[in-house]
Amino acid sequence: DADVTQTPRNRITKTGKRIMLECSQTKGHDRMYWYRQDPGLGLRLIYYSFDVKDINKGEISDGYSVSRQAQAKFSLSLESAIPNQTALYFCATRRWDRDTGELFFGEGSRLTVL
Amino acid sequence: KNQVEQSPQSLIILEGKNCTLQCNYTVSPFSNLRWYKQDTGRGPVSLTIMTFSENTKSNGRYTATLDADTKQSSLHITASQLSDSASYICVVSAGGSQGNLIFGKGTKLSVKP
Numbered sequence: 001d002a003d004v005t006q007t008p009r010n011r012i013t014k015t016g017k018r019i020m021l022e023c024s025q026t027k028g029h030d031r032m033y034w035y036r037q038d039p040g041l042g043l044r045l046i047y048y049s050f051d052v053k054d055i056n057k058g059e060i061s062d063g064y065s066v067s068r069q070a071q072a073k074f075s076l077s078l079e080s081a082i083p084n085q086t087a088l089y090f091c092a093t094r095r096w097d098r099d100t101g102e103l104f105f106g107e108g109s110r111l112t113v114l
Numbered sequence: 115k116n117q118v119e120q121s122p123q124s125l126i127i128l129e130g131k132n133c134t135l136q137c138n139y140t141v142s143p144f145s146n147l148r149w150y151k152q153d154t155g156r157g158p159v160s161l162t163i164m165t166f167s168e169n170t171k172s173n174g175r176y177t178a179t180l181d182a183d184t185k186q187s188s189l190h191i192t193a194s195q196l197s198d199s200a201s202y203i204c205v206v207s208a209g210g211s212q213g214n215l216i217f218g219k220g221t222k223l224s225v226k227p
Contacts, residue, residue: 042203042219090157101146101207101215105157
């Protein structure tokens with residue numbers, strides 16, 4: 001089983017719909033991240049969480065919200081999806097106490113907003 | 115402003131040939147630099163980490179170098195294989211409690227038979 005699991009893997013939705021992408025991890029890491037990836041733009045940080053009570057905005061948080069339900073679960077929501085949110089979304093985890101900066105990524109969630 | 119620049123953006127080589135990917139960074143303070151490999155449609159996976167005191171590190175056919183003075187890193191792939199076709203992403207970790215990560219946009223490598 002994957003250490004970082006994202007659901008759904010693929011989703012097609014319409015403009016204005018609410019969408020939730022879910023991420024769960026079995027690595028026991030305290031830090032979790034949501035990134036989006038667009039061709040030519042690379043990976044960009046949406047939100048990150050250092051623990052259940054610590055949520056932080058990344059460089060492109062507008063239009064997104066997150067929830068850290070438990071140490072192992074971190075969800076990303078699009079309250080009212082728009083076409084330019086069509087992208088590949090990645091959840092990642094990171095261990096801090098012996099931090100070497102390594103991120104462990106999920107397999108990605110491909111979102112298409114029509 | 116902390117930045118990571120990768121070159122080239124894309125590269126096509128024949129199977130069996132060698133290639134070198136470049137990463138230049140302006141990140142301060144510097145903690146470490148990682149190279150990730152991302153297969154199409156998959157999440158990135160770490161290939162190697164370079165810290166300030168390391169000049170060269172190998173992982174099989176992959177060899178990374180770091181010149182902390184010029185703030186440059188390279189990833190050399192020897193005897194390329196079709197499975198090396200992927201995007202390679204350079205990520206620099208800034209020091210401090212936040213441990214901010216600065217991403218390059220990646221180099222897309224295609225290995226042709």
